[in-house]
Amino acid sequence: xxxxxxxxxxxxxxxxxxxxxxxxxxxxxxxxxxxxxxxxxxxxxxxxxxxxxxxxxxxxxxxxxxxxxxxxxxxxxxxxxxxxxxxxxxxxxxxxxxxxxxxxxxxxxxxxxxxxxxxxxxxxxxxxxxxxxxxxxxxxxxxxxxxxxxxxxxxxxxxxxxxxxxxxxxxxxxxxxxxxxxxxxxxxxxxxxxxxxxxxxxxxxxxxxxxxxxxxxxxxxxxxxxxxxxxxxxxxxxxxxxxxxxxxxxxxxxxxxxxxxxxxxxxxxxx
Amino acid sequence: xxxxxxxxxxxxxxxxxxxxxxxxxxxxxxxxxxxxxxxxxxxxxxxxxxxxxxxxxxxxxxxxxxxxxxxxxxxxxxxxxxxxxxxxxxxxxxxxxxxxxxxxxxxxxxxxxxxxxxxxxxxxxxxxxxxxxxxxxxxxxxxxxxxxxxxxxxxxxxxxxxxxxxxxxxxxxxxxxxxxxxxxxxxxxxxxxxxxxxxxxxxxxxxxxxxxxxxxxxxxxxxxxxxxxxxxxxxxxxxxxxxxxxxxxxxxxxxxxxxxxxxxxxxxxxxxxxxxxxxxxxxxxxxxxxx
Ligand SMILES: Nc1ncnc2c1ncn2[C@@H]1O[C@H](COP(=O)(O)OP(=O)(O)OP(=O)(O)O)[C@@H](O)[C@H]1O
Ligand SMILES: [Mg+2]
Numbered sequence: 001x002x003x004x005x006x007x008x009x010x011x012x013x014x015x016x017x018x019x020x021x022x023x024x025x026x027x028x029x030x031x032x033x034x035x036x037x038x039x040x041x042x043x044x045x046x047x048x049x050x051x052x053x054x055x056x057x058x059x060x061x062x063x064x065x066x067x068x069x070x071x072x073x074x075x076x077x078x079x080x081x082x083x084x085x086x087x088x089x090x091x092x093x094x095x096x097x098x099x100x101x102x103x104x105x106x107x108x109x110x111x112x113x114x115x116x117x118x119x120x121x122x123x124x125x126x127x128x129x130x131x132x133x134x135x136x137x138x139x140x141x142x143x144x145x146x147x148x149x150x151x152x153x154x155x156x157x158x159x160x161x162x163x164x165x166x167x168x169x170x171x172x173x174x175x176x177x178x179x180x181x182x183x184x185x186x187x188x189x190x191x192x193x194x195x196x197x198x199x200x201x202x203x204x205x206x207x208x209x210x211x212x213x214x215x216x217x218x219x220x221x222x223x224x225x226x227x228x229x230x231x232x233x234x235x236x237x238x239x240x241x242x243x244x245x246x247x248x249x250x251x252x253x254x255x256x257x258x259x260x261x262x263x264x265x266x267x268x269x270x271x
Numbered sequence: 272x273x274x275x276x277x278x279x280x281x282x283x284x285x286x287x288x289x290x291x292x293x294x295x296x297x298x299x300x301x302x303x304x305x306x307x308x309x310x311x312x313x314x315x316x317x318x319x320x321x322x323x324x325x326x327x328x329x330x331x332x333x334x335x336x337x338x339x340x341x342x343x344x345x346x347x348x349x350x351x352x353x354x355x356x357x358x359x360x361x362x363x364x365x366x367x368x369x370x371x372x373x374x375x376x377x378x379x380x381x382x383x384x385x386x387x388x389x390x391x392x393x394x395x396x397x398x399x400x401x402x403x404x405x406x407x408x409x410x411x412x413x414x415x416x417x418x419x420x421x422x423x424x425x426x427x428x429x430x431x432x433x434x435x436x437x438x439x440x441x442x443x444x445x446x447x448x449x450x451x452x453x454x455x456x457x458x459x460x461x462x463x464x465x466x467x468x469x470x471x472x473x474x475x476x477x478x479x480x481x482x483x484x485x486x487x488x489x490x491x492x493x494x495x496x497x498x499x500x501x502x503x504x505x506x507x508x509x510x511x512x513x514x515x516x517x518x519x520x521x522x523x524x525x526x527x528x529x530x531x532x533x534x535x536x537x538x539x540x541x542x543x544x545x546x547x548x549x550x551x552x553x554x555x556x557x558x559x560x561x562x
Contacts, residue, residue: 062458
């Protein structure tokens with residue numbers, strides 16, 4: 001990426017504080033610096049509870065930063081920026097709508113006619129591999145299928161910026177591999193910037209161009225690693241290459257310390 | 272499921288058909304037994320009542336099934352003290368339905384508005400608590416003074432009872448909307464009105480429907496109590512009159528008619544609920560066949 005172009009996402013010294021349950025102030029993330037260029041796939045890894053979801057909520061405009069600057073497409077984020085898609089950590093499909101109607105939500109909200117929205121939704125339901133399940137309700141689907149619905153629901157809006165919060169972490173290993181491959185297939189050629197939060201380092205390296213390692217909470221970006229693995233990647237094959245193992249070792253070295261700190265804090269809290 | 276893209280209906284049909292039909296047969300058998308035992312219970316109850324009222328206790332106070340049956344036959348084949356029984360039923364029913372619809376609509380609207388607006392809810396909270404603490408049955412007397420002996424005073428009583436039952440549920444339902452769903456909709460591009468229609472109202476629906484079951488009962492109570500306090504027609508008047516003439520069979524007969532109306536309404540509401548909540552997974556105790 002050339003340095004003259006405006007980064008799609010820019011976090012400069014972004015800090016987010018919440019009021020904690022005890023009435024004090026809890027810092028979720030501090031002094032975040034991160035830039036993401038158009039078409040770039042950035043994975044964010046970090047120990048549990050460090051502030052990864054909070055980072056995404058800052059970019060999405062759902063939460064304003066307490067300090068610092070958050071900009072999307074060069075403009076300060078005040079509301080929800082244009083062209084942002086966000087796949088939440090928790091299931092957010094509407095249980096009272098069929099698969100097709102769930103996927104058609106975005107176009108409907110954005111003013112498409114009902115038939116237009118359904119046509120686009122049908123196309124995306126097929127693309128995520130749910131053809132034939134259009135009329136099912138979410139409770140009739142498996143967890144993996146519900147994630148596909150959420151993916152289609154997000155992608156049907158053709159976001160230029162795609163925020164994904166541990167989208168596949170609840171899935172079994174085989175399904176996760178399948179979904180990773182599908183995500184790469186659907187993303188390639190769209191030119192969308194992706195910020196993909198995961199606690200699975202392997203997943204991060206399979207998917208991303210760069211991996212940001214966050215510190216134990218309150219999180220800040222500790223280090224950003226380039227993943228120089230060729231594309232298109234075969235999500236299944238690439239984990240076995242030596243290049244993959246090298247970068248894995250390097251990033252894990254950095255992540256392990258933070259995981260260790262978090263683990264110690266937690267056991268300290270339990271004791 | 273290891274591979275989650277199985278084609279629907281691709282399993283061997285014979286096996287599945289067999290499992291479904293045998294499960295259905297089991298359900299049918301169970302239903303039959305349950306109904307049989309219920310009928311038996313009713314027969315034992317009515318029989319022992321009839322016998323004890325004939326030989327042990329005074330039927331003047333406690334009446335007995337045959338007398339109640341006779342009273343019902345009398346009402347339906349001839350007439351009541353105030354004209355045809357159908358006139359009384361239709362009168363009470365109109366009052367109850369009108370109070371139910373008006374109270375339901377008002378309760379849902381206000382409940383959702385307050386549930387979604389912190390400020391309005393904070394302002395109005397003490398007034399609503401106070402209004403809710405008023406013994407509502409007493410209002411029936413007030414309404415007779417305000418609206419006269421006609422239908423409107425009964426509708427007002429039914430309205431008040433229904434309104435509060437529905438309002439609190441709608442309020443709670445609108446409050447407990449999953450934030451994740453709202454945020455997801457906002458990201459997908461929904462405005463305030465769209466969030467209200469596609470997220471808040473549907474998620475409050477199961478709360479609201481739950482309250483509607485008891486609310487129709489309240490509507491009938493409101494209508495009947497209103498008629499007690501003064502009326503020229505209706506089932507409440509019939510019962511009040513029976514009380515005045517020490518006609519205990521008449522009280523029971525009126526009670527039975529009201530109960531039947533409430534049961535029919537309950538059944539209709541259940542149909543509505545099934546239709547509106549068909550997206551929900553079958554809960555245990557429903558009549559879906561599970562294998
Ligand atoms: N709305 C909120 N109010 C108060 N505290 C919050 C809020 N959201 C997050 N936090 C706190 O901020 C910290 C970071 O939370 P966050 O959800 O961003 O972590 P995470 O890295 O996504 O964790 P995980 O990997 O478990 O999903 C936590 O300590 C959490 O308690
Ligand atoms: Mg999280």
